[in-house]
Amino acid sequence: MLTDLDATFAALADPTRRAILARLATGEATVTELAVPFAMSQPAVSKHLRVLERAGLVSRGRDAQRRPCRLEAGPxxxxxxxxxxxxxxxxxxxxxxxxxxxxxxxxxxxxxxxxxxxx
Structure with a gap:
């Protein structure tokens, strides 16, 4: 079983996930918006977001049809x-x-x- 700290460091080990966190530090963004600077599909970005969510670093909300992601700084x-x-x-x-x-x-x-x- 991973501890919270292990999950945080595992999530931070990937440069794409660190870039996603850096982007979210400037404000909320959707998966589509987060995928723009990367040469990868939205499903690939979603996989990175799931790792970040499991580590507690990102949360997703719901705003009508929009599902914004936001940085969670606690971890x-x-x-x-x-x-x-x-x-x-x-x-x-x-x-x-x-x-x-x-x-x-x-x-x-x-x-x-x-x-x-x-x-």
Whole structure:
């Protein structure tokens, strides 16, 4: 069984689905409207939308004959929160590496300045 986070990342793994989400971030769109920039059929776009719906990233409404799709940002917030812990971890590692490199450069400069010979 996939967890919600697994479903989110699986849905985001495909560049077409990411492009669909980017388009929906600007506002609602129908399947026909979403298919325009892609070299694929409406049924193919519908398959991508089903994956996004199962992940909770997209919902479909009904407006008379129109069935607009809309972005649901909740799962993206959860994925961002999960990634934030790793971002913080690596930021701390890079800060420690920077400090070590600064220390090594200072030590090297001190060595070169104190006992160096004139050229």
């Amino acid at each position: 993206l917030r959860e994925a961002t929160a999960w990634l934030a812990a790793y971002r913080d971890h690596w930021a701390e590692r890079y800060q420690r590496l920077d400090a070590l490199l600064d220390e090594l450069c200072s030590t090297e400069e001190g060595r070169d300045g104190a006992g160096g010979t004139a050229r």
